[in-house]
Amino acid sequence: MSQQDHEYLEKIKNGNPASYAILVDKYKSMVYTICLKILRDSDDAQDAAQEAFLKAYQQIHQFQGKSKFSTWLYTITYRTAISKFKENKIQIFPMNKHISENYTTSATPQHEQLMVAQQEMYVKRAIDNLPPTEALLITLYYIDENTVREIHEITGMAITNIKIRLFRARKKLERQLKFLVEAEPKLAH
DSSP states (O other), rough: OOOHHHHHHHHTTTTOTHHHHHHHHHHHHHHHHHHHHHHHHHHHHHHHHHHHHHEEEEEEEOOOSSSHHHHHHHHHHHHHHHHHHHHHTTTOOOOOOOOOOOOOOTSSSSHHHHHHHHHHHHHHHHHHTSSSHHHHHHHHIIIIOOOOOHHHHOOOOHHHHHHHHHHHHHHHHHHHHHHHHHHOOOOOO
């Protein structure tokens, strides 16, 4: 757990609830992403994310620091989203929305900026087309950089099962995104 997270948690436990807003701001994007990967609906994901933060706040005194705060929070988030999914019994549809992010720098020529943005869009679309569990695992492992053990703590899935699903998801992504690798210009030495 980061020293900063520890300091905020101590302030919260000592009666300063305003410090929780800082933690919410820090983790809201990934909490929402986890909910969205499970629920596949932005409104339901927003509701589940808020509910997860509320549950975490109500249980903050139970957090013992044996894992990272983010792992503990993502576990609550995962369980909240799964519970909401079971309540709603919604049918899962692939997402068609794209989240555009700016990964460019002023030193990069404009055409390269467009290529990077387009590649990011293809990768996000490919992840969104994975089955929900595989999309969640890929997001937790590659985007949020959680370890397999941390993903095990978050989801409760067996480590072997996580590794197998990550392997399968990578293979699916590789097949879907093969055209990006083949289109990559060869660098001259």
